[in-house]
Every structure is written in C-alpha cells, then in structure tokens.
Amino acid sequence: MSRSPVKLKVVDAHAHLEELEDLEAKLTKAFNLGVVAVVTAGSDLESSVFALEVGRRVERLGVKVYGAVGLHPWSLKELSPGGVEEVLRFVEAKAKEAVAVGEIGLDYWLPEARKEGAGRELQRKVFARQLRAAKDAGKPVVVHSRGAWRDCLDMVKEAGVEALFHWFSGPLDVLKDLLSCGYYVSATPAIDYSEEHINVVKHTPLTKLLVETDSPVKYKGKFNREAEPADVVEVVKMLASMKEVSVEEVAKLTSSNASSLYGIELA
Known part of the structure; x- marks a missing residue:
C-alpha cells in the first residue's frame, strides 16, 4: 500500500503582497502547495497600512498573512522630511500590532548613499528610530542591508532586538558575526544562481535559516519571472538539495524558525 505524500508546511518569511496582481x-x-503563512512587509505608509489589514481580508483562503510595518531606505528619496516623519510616527504607533518592524535598514548602493554624507546619515537616522520602535514594542526587525552589512549589524546589535537579515548576500565575516549574535538570515530563489547568496546559505545552519520569496521581485535562473509566494516551496527543495537533507526537514526547521522569530502560531 503506497503512502500518501506528506503535505509540507512552509512559511514565506518576507514578501510585498501589495505589489502582486491577482493576489x-x-x-x-x-x-x-503547502504555504501556510506569509509575512508581508511594509516599505512606506501605504504598504504598512496594507500589511496590517490584508490578513483579515484573505483569511478565508486558508493561508495566514501577517504584517510588518516599516520605512524602507529606497522610499526615503520619494518623501519630504514631513513625509518621513509621518511614516516613522505610524511605525512607532503600530509596531505592537505587527509581527515585526520591517523592511528597514541601510542601502549604500543607492546613488545618494555611495559615499559618506547626508544620504547615509538620513538612512542611519531613520533606521535607528525604527530600531528603537521595535525595541519598545518587543518586536523583531527585518533588515535590508545591501552594501551596508557591517553598519546594519552594528546598529541592530546596539539596539538589542531580534533580527532577520533578509536575502543576506554579504561577506562571510559579517555573516559569522551576525550568526554568533543569534540572528537569522533568509534564503530566496536567488540560491539558484547568485554566488554570493549561495555562499551565505551554505555557511548558515538550518537552525538559523528562514525561506522567503520577496515577491514580486523578478529573479534570474530557472525562475526568470516575478516571484510569488508559491515559489517558496521551490526554495525549500533547493535548500534540501544543498544541505543534503529531506524537503520535509527543511520545511519543518525553517517554519519553526519563522514561528519563533515572529511569534506566530502555525496550524
């Protein structure tokens, strides 16, 4: 008698669902396909409001959607000083209602932040304030750290919050330090082709890994299209192959890590 296949329970730990068509x-x-929960991140005021509300709207579909609130460094150039302040006050007011503060952080690859100066200073000021909001609310942070890996780690450590360094592709010395602090990193569909991301994931134990799609980012490699939450199942399969363990084990561990970090219950 053949056994029926085990249904996976996978968590997409980071997405931007407000940008998806046919959500x-x-x-x-x-x-x-086995995705039981998705965490959708805020990057500005509109997406943060969406993140807090969408879970109730889609509850009947079976998958649980949880929201994070935050102001992304990419959004800063679009906002006036007053606009930045408005979002920060929203994050401070609503952090306790969210599962995390994010997506927040630093990006030194942006044109306005390639050199030390006002661009970087603004990013650090906004990041620091949101780290304080997370600390005050007892919430973890979801960190964007492109090109600013060491500065992000130092600021998170100083803030004393739990953290997910999402889609981390930075240097291995920074990875070693952030793992020693107990922080998590996440694997994305980029483990199909990105040498930097592959190297990070190979050097990260499953006990410190989450899986995500960052939907609707467009990936290269075998995906070659905009991502959607279902793609996180393929990430789990690629991780299982890389780590030489079962798909079920990867799904179980990464979902447990997401549950622990975000304080969410999985059915």
Whole structure:
C-alpha cells in the first residue's frame, strides 16, 4: 500500500503582497502547495497600512498573512522630511500590532548613499528610530542591508532586538558575526544562481535559516519571472538539495524558525 505524500508546511518569511496582481489566486495556489503563512512587509505608509489589514481580508483562503510595518531606505528619496516623519510616527504607533518592524535598514548602493554624507546619515537616522520602535514594542526587525552589512549589524546589535537579515548576500565575516549574535538570515530563489547568496546559505545552519520569496521581485535562473509566494516551496527543495537533507526537514526547521522569530502560531 503506497503512502500518501506528506503535505509540507512552509512559511514565506518576507514578501510585498501589495505589489502582486491577482493576489487571492496566488495565495490560494501557494496554500495548495503547502504555504501556510506569509509575512508581508511594509516599505512606506501605504504598504504598512496594507500589511496590517490584508490578513483579515484573505483569511478565508486558508493561508495566514501577517504584517510588518516599516520605512524602507529606497522610499526615503520619494518623501519630504514631513513625509518621513509621518511614516516613522505610524511605525512607532503600530509596531505592537505587527509581527515585526520591517523592511528597514541601510542601502549604500543607492546613488545618494555611495559615499559618506547626508544620504547615509538620513538612512542611519531613520533606521535607528525604527530600531528603537521595535525595541519598545518587543518586536523583531527585518533588515535590508545591501552594501551596508557591517553598519546594519552594528546598529541592530546596539539596539538589542531580534533580527532577520533578509536575502543576506554579504561577506562571510559579517555573516559569522551576525550568526554568533543569534540572528537569522533568509534564503530566496536567488540560491539558484547568485554566488554570493549561495555562499551565505551554505555557511548558515538550518537552525538559523528562514525561506522567503520577496515577491514580486523578478529573479534570474530557472525562475526568470516575478516571484510569488508559491515559489517558496521551490526554495525549500533547493535548500534540501544543498544541505543534503529531506524537503520535509527543511520545511519543518525553517517554519519553526519563522514561528519563533515572529511569534506566530502555525496550524
């Protein structure tokens, strides 16, 4: 008598669902493949409001959607000083209602921040304030650290918060330090082709890994299209191959890590 296949329970630990077309259809597809929860991140005021509200709207679909609130460094150039302040006050007011503060951090690859100066100073000021909001609310942070890996780590350590360094592709010396601090990193579909990301994931134990899609980012490699939450199942399969363990083990560990970090219960 053949055994029926084990249904996976996978968590997409980081996505931007407000940017997805046909969201309900894509969430239904993901749920049918074993995605039981998605964390959708805020990057500005509109997406943060969405993140807090969308879970109730899609609850009937089966997949649980949890929201994070935050102001992304990419959003700063679009905002006036007053606009920045408005988002920061929202984050401070709503952090306790979210599962995390994010997506926040630093990006030194942006044109305005390639050299030390006002661009970097603004990013650090905004990041520091959101780290304080997370600390005050007792919430973890989801960190964007492109080109600013060491500075991000130092600021997170100083703030004393739990953290997910999402899609981390930085130097291994920084990875070693952030793992020694107990922080998490996440694997994305980029483990199919990005040498930097592959190297990070290979050097990170499964006990410190989450999986994510960062939907709707467009990936290269075998995906070659915009991501959706269902793709996190393929990330789990690629991780299992890389780590030489079962798909079920990867799904179990990464989902447990997400549950622990975000304080969410998985059915």
